[in-house]
Amino acid sequence: MRELNYLQAIREAQFEEMKRDPKVFIMGEDITYSIYGTTAGFLEEFGAERVRNTPISESGFTGVGIGAALVGMRPIVDYSIASFIFVAMDQLVSMAAKATYMYGGQAKVPIVFRAVMFYGGGNAAQHSDRPYPSLMNVPGLKIIMPATPYDMKGLLKSAIRDDDPVFCFEDGTVLSSTGPVPEEEYLVPIGIGDIKREGTDVTIVGIAGCVALALQAAEALAQEGISAEVIDPRTLVPMDKNIILESVSKTGRLVVADPAHKTCSAASQVAAIVAEEGFWSLHAPIQVVATADVQIPFSPTLEQQVYPTKEKIVEAVHKTMA
Amino acid sequence: MRELNYLQAIREAQFEEMKRDPKVFIMGEDITYSIYGTTAGFLEEFGAERVRNTPISESGFTGVGIGAALVGMRPIVDYSIASFIFVAMDQLVSMAAKATYMYGGQAKVPIVFRAVMFYGGGNAAQHSDRPYPSLMNVPGLKIIMPATPYDMKGLLKSAIRDDDPVFCFEDGTVLSSTGPVPEEEYLVPIGIGDIKREGTDVTIVGIAGCVALALQAAEALAQEGISAEVIDPRTLVPMDKNIILESVSKTGRLVVADPAHKTCSAASQVAAIVAEEGFWSLHAPIQVVATADVQIPFSPTLEQQVYPTKEKIVEAVHKTMA
Amino acid sequence: MKISNETLIEMLRRMYRIRHFEEKVIELVAAGELIGAAHTSIGEEATHVGACMALAPDDYEMGTHRSHGHPIAKGAALKPLMAELLGRATGVNRGKSGSMHLADFSIGSLGETSIVGSGLPAAAGAALGAKMLNNGKVSLCFFGDGASSQGTFHESMNLASIWKLPVIYLCENNGYAVTTAASYSVSVKDVADRAQGYDMPGVVVDGQDVIAVYEVVQQAAERARKGNGPSLVEAKTYRYREHAEGAMFESVGKASHYRGDEEYNSWLKRDPIILFRAKLVEMGVITEAQADDLNQETHEEVLEAVTYAKESPLPEQQEAFEGLYSTPISA
Amino acid sequence: MKISNETLIEMLRRMYRIRHFEEKVIELVAAGELIGAAHTSIGEEATHVGACMALAPDDYEMGTHRSHGHPIAKGAALKPLMAELLGRATGVNRGKSGSMHLADFSIGSLGETSIVGSGLPAAAGAALGAKMLNNGKVSLCFFGDGASSQGTFHESMNLASIWKLPVIYLCENNGYAVTTAASYSVSVKDVADRAQGYDMPGVVVDGQDVIAVYEVVQQAAERARKGNGPSLVEAKTYRYREHAEGAMFESVGKASHYRGDEEYNSWLKRDPIILFRAKLVEMGVITEAQADDLNQETHEEVLEAVTYAKESPLPEQQEAFEGLYSTPISA
């Protein structure tokens, strides 16, 4: 099958959906120049009305997107780097997430928010955030976290067609990773996880960039004769509990790997779900491999220390097998 | 001992610290009129320079507080209602939480942020947030959550003397609740939990307003002959793990009650900690009693459904004993 | 520009509607039948009505925590609004929103929002939507003097200007944000002066004069429909009540004297309803008797709305857990 | 007002320092020795230096992601800055911040911040602190044309004005935010025009003329110290490089032609260092030879800084987990 990289998958999803539905448009800073390639050629194809450069006004253009959605448009808001969403937090929380419920169903907010999490590249504390856990605590937003080009294209297309606000977080560590993406149209449904590798001894739930690390860890563990099952929830809200609980009921052991800071991470949420609903299947303590609860340092010597790694995941699996 | 209510405890803590240290000042909207009573008489006592009414500019005055702290002042920023902090989120996350680490220790940010969580009073989705979990995922902020007048006064005084940004969340359901508060000076250290009631059969960790509910539940359970231990972490970041783990090692059962939305709640974090570090002590699944993952509805018939209650906590305990 | 008698009379009707509605709200709060924060518009009816009547019935409107008067001025039916305030299943928002967040999409009211300043960007967005959908609609956003200090004001004005959006920003300057005087919190004499910084017209208008408000908003709407972009209108008005109903604010008001009696009384003398009613009679548009009838009719509408609300069922408890999403989860 | 020769020469020295420092940064990025986003100030030296030299050495300064030139202009030592860019333990921020977030509290540089617009409120806060501590200091905040569209700009200007804070907002208008022209994103001709909306002086100055910048900032500083409040200064300048170093932006620059050659070359002709050097020689303040020496000396300073940085140890791995808090946890 044809291979695309992660950024190409984003571009293709957006391109196809904008072709399909004239109500879909995209806005963001410098978007016509497509610094990351996800809107390359869009200006020529769709024109400046539907491919809008914005001033640096994240709350402003987030709210503009919400208002346009309220009257029937289907905006895609591209923040480029995920660290910038804090500026727009109130619009995301008080408006996008609350309108449908608060206005008793009168309001529909079909909008997609996109942001790349550029961590691991020496951009330090203010440019390396992985802020999805802060939004997971906010009811009303759907949150997708595709880890492969295939999932990215399929989930992003579903998000654009969804009538609710969907936040798509993109993992900066896999932007150039490639994978098979069919030519023909397909969708990946929101809210459904995926078994990335089958196994019997331990379940490794990987979030975003940690899916790839989990697969590497599983490979290494296989050499030792440990069979690890790798689960990718793909959607964080609503979370596909069942696929995780079923895997744990089979393996009895759980490691969760998450690039977010450990406290109140997506991984902690997965652990809490299993401790509550999958407890009787567990044969050993759950292990959470997440980013340390410190800010992101610049110096590579320092930055390398704080994130999950294949080695840390392998070590965590060993703990659960001990 | 003398009794004060929760709001009086806040007022007294602020009053004493402003008396003690001329660098301490307070700002917020309509603060000179002290709508909630926590700065009653402050204008007369300390003058308009140190008791500052602000325009409705939460990011602006949050940043002003941070800048003043950077040069040696010790501001208290009162947001009144916690739902308004989303407007200031970037200043809290990108500036307050990151400066000390990012500037290699050159920057000190001695600032206290205060906000009341007014939930349960028919103020609907945009005025009923309990947003602390979103900040718990942000390293660099200390987060206190006093549940009694005694803890409030002692923790708030510690927060004002602390050289780091401390967020004090106040629970709107206990504002008028009273409790003993000594006349003489005392501090409650940040990062130390408290056993609010000793017990042997089950551990109930209560967060904020859920501490009172947990105590009511414990009382009811005592009638049935179930001995519940009630733990109040008091500080959410850094969390006093040990007091929770020790209690669970004694009781073998854990219920966590939290007014936050369940997904990525403080309760989920407590559950994750115990599932990882206290697993071998557990005799039953952890039970999380938190607010449903929906927005807060207005109609009392609806609003009453979504929060933790004494009954829900009792029921959760029964599940762990089953 | 000549305003038809029909329109003039409808203006007075809506002003009376708001007044009676709000007076009933005060009673219901005092009686403990209406809970949560409730902010009334008494004294500001001319601003609400002048602005909304200058729009087409299906133009968009967004507003604030002081939420009742805007949709009423835009033409919303009273029964679902009152039912909402009383948390009934028949409420316009099914009892989910309460007083601070009314909305009636059927008449272009896209939602009042109680986070101060949060509605300004969305109003520009509705205007962008109108422009892209080419549906000829304009968007009007009410916001207060207090809201003018929020960053969203700046960002929205700038975006509306560079994109020439068909939006009207209507600042209801009632002089105060809770107890804080605009003369303290706003660094410039008139909020309208800030329009220069966004290359758009900024007009100050007497917010107690419904016709004056109607005329400036109509010009702004025309400008917007012609594709000439946004306008900033500042209506100088006053609230006759405390910031919100309820003892807390009463006491604050009493204790604080943040508004002197002299100031207060001078504004009372300019009650927008009394002024407009007198004008219409003087213009010969209506007789005193007809005006009394209007007053009477609208009062009865409000009483019927209350009866309707009280007789309406409460929502099913289960509904608390429904309606979070428009697209149900496939899983 | 007469500027001493000593000061004039120091200005040229700092401008050369910035230029040489940035040229070295370009090399280091190209060589892969400096990682992460790196934004250079080449072309904007007169704005940085004119503004900072107009302040007292211990006045406060805050800046942006384009972070190197500001502290150097304020008088920071080069070695700890370069060591920071190379992630060394001897870095001014111990290798924790990298290029976008330099700070040197010892000379009043309270931190460059890379979230666009995030520094504006804190700069007002430092000014409030100065006022309350009564230490006679003023605070200067650099921000870009792009940053002027953030809500924090509005909120900070308003707060600074109503509280008469001793702060100077210096907009470095280099015409672009990445690839977006200020002529597109800013709804008014000059950012300085917005000062009217906050009742404060707004001045446009030639950002390539270091003396002109020095003079307007000195006046603003005087005004601030006298207790007369904030000022907005807009320096029209230009960056000679792409938005940031690194292939991505090079290609964007090349591909996009968002800045025409004609525009670009016309600004190149107004290189602030060449202009100022010629002026000083013409004024007889220095000879060509002395100017060459300055150029030489500052170039060597930079080379020494690089040597120092490269010879400095990397941080201990453990340090990643240290320094989150100033007050260690009692628990």
Ligand SMILES: Cc1ncc(C[n+]2csc(CCOP(=O)(O)OP(=O)(O)O)c2C)c(N)n1
């Ligand atoms: C972001 C935010 N901050 C504070 C509040 C609390 N609050 C509610 S209304 C109000 C005053 C608003 O004043 P103004 O904009 O002039 O509107 P008015 O009440 O006078 O109609 C305040 C401070 C809020 N709701 N949202």
Ligand SMILES: Cc1ncc(C[n+]2csc(CCOP(=O)(O)OP(=O)(O)O)c2C)c(N)n1
């Ligand atoms: C809140 C936020 N949004 C977007 C960015 C990405 N970004 C970094 S610099 C920049 C352009 C800033 O332009 P300007 O303020 O004119 O400063 P200049 O780069 O021209 O010096 C942008 C959009 C950011 N760092 N922060």
Ligand SMILES: [Mg+2]
């Ligand atoms: Mg007002």
Ligand SMILES: [Mg+2]
């Ligand atoms: Mg610029």
